[in-house]
Amino acid sequence: MNEKMRKTILENISRSVVKKAEYVDARLVTEDYSESVFLYDGNLEANDTTFENGIGVRTLYNGAWGFAATSDLSKIKECFELSFKNAKTASELVNISITMGKKQKGFTASYESPAKQDPFKVSLKEKIEFLKDIDSNLKEDWIFKRYISATFQKKNQYFFNSEGTEIDRKLTDVFATMMVMGLDNEGQMQRRSHELFTKGDGTRGWELLVDPKLFTSHTVRIKEELAELLKAESLKHGKRSVILLPGQGWLQVHETIGHPLELDRILGYELSFAGGSFVNLDSFGKLKYGSDKLNVSAYGGFPNSPGSFGFDDDGSPERDYLMIDKGLLVNCLTSRAMINEANERAGRKIFKDIGGASRATAFYRAPIDRMTNVNILPGNDGKLKDIIASTEDGIVVDNPTSWSIGSNREHFHFGCEIAWEVKNGKKIRVLKNPTYQGHTTEFYNSLTAVGDKSTWVVGQVDSCGKGEPNQVMELGHGVPVLKFDNVITGERK
Secondary structure (H helix, E strand, O other), X not given: OOHHHHHHHHXXXXXXXXXXXXXXXXXXXXXXEEEEEEEEOOEXXXXXXXXXXEXXXXXXXOOEEEEEEEOOOOOHHHXXXXXXXXXXXXXXOOOOOOOOOOOOOOOEEEEEOOOOOOHHHOOHHHHHHHHHHXXXXXXXOOOOEEEEEEEEEEEEEEEEEXXXXXXXXXXXXXXXXXXXXXXXXXXXXXXXXXXXXXXXXXXXXXXXXXXXXXXXXXXXXXXXXXXXXXXXXXXXXXXXXXXXXXXXXXXXXXXXXXXXXXXXXXXXXXXXXXXOOOOOHHHXXXXXXXXXXXXXXXXXXXXXXXXXXXXXXXXXXXXXXXXXXXXXXXXXEOOHHHHHHHHHHHOOOOOOOOOOOEEOOOOOOXXXXXXXXXXXXXXXXXXXXXXXXXXXEEEEXXXXXXXXXXXXXXXXXXXXXXXXXXXOOEEEEEEEOOEEEEEHHHHHOOEEEEOOHHHOEEEEEEEEEEOOOOEEEEEEEEEOOEEEEEEEEOOOO
């Protein structure tokens, strides 16, 4: 960003403050690239590339937000004026006054995703050849369909606000999925897949995708597991222990911990679109969300995740903190304006520190409360084999195929790709069409084993939808192996 552009933005922020704006911020996105490559049965099905740039301006006036955006950077002044006009109009209709709270001390900072090789400097030919090599390793006569996709993202953003804060961020993300499908002994389609994951360390460039441990080496495993699925029996209905591998655990956390603990949902701002939360302001410090083995953090302090971005779109630093401490709900995902409103509504100071969870998917969307990294912390119950050894009657499940969640996240029903039946401490066979269900707090209070750090994996999420209009966001979930007892599994016939 050149100095002339910077001065123009700062001058317009000052002009808005002179007109009695309580707070103003601007997000200038100079580059927002996305590329996806999709192979179906070894053929290039799609290659989509997008590029966006522009500026989004928020103005707080008399307790109301106004927002405006433009991709025409010759009209920055007009964008600020429209944002102010929108805030002034909204202030005549507002029922609950918004405040950013005590003025923060301005600062200058930067954040850059750790990346060695820019994926956008890798040729399309090399990307396709890489994915075709994977496809050739997946190909078998008995496999009905093969699917491989990779998505690359890069975003450069500058943030300014009326408190004197200036932040520049450079974010890189890489996502990938491989899947094989086949017809089972009843003529039903079964699938087995693997998604690119991380261990929370390392870097986020092209090198993430080409690391064999994280992606390419899993071709043989998913083929072998699909072969077992095609001749397997279906899981029968009954109550038993359920052991979640991280491939399923991340979605469990996402839907039944992450979303219900977004503060704007708790305050009712998502009811018309994505639903609410069974959590209310009186729940904090009182609700036993899960057993004593359940410890959940936001952010997690690890660099290699799409939920690690340094500073949110309020300019607040991302920070580590517990949301659930030994099963007790103590905090949630918060932003500046939402914690002030929540504390005022509750008549007490529930939230002391900003959670750094204000995020927007693009320059033309206003920030809302979004998940960062929502993680279940590793426990001390050993490896997967140790947890299996302690299980009398149960199943081990991996990777979601379907999900149904209550509008307030109070209950859920998940279908998975595969299950391994466990009897008397041993895996004895593969079962197909596994499902499990439960009520959220009852389920988490049945948590009886949490795997150690060796079982902990960061699942990457590239398409979390929320907001109206919809915003699709990227984030991560660090999850170990988890065991829950007395869970309803399978479908009644």
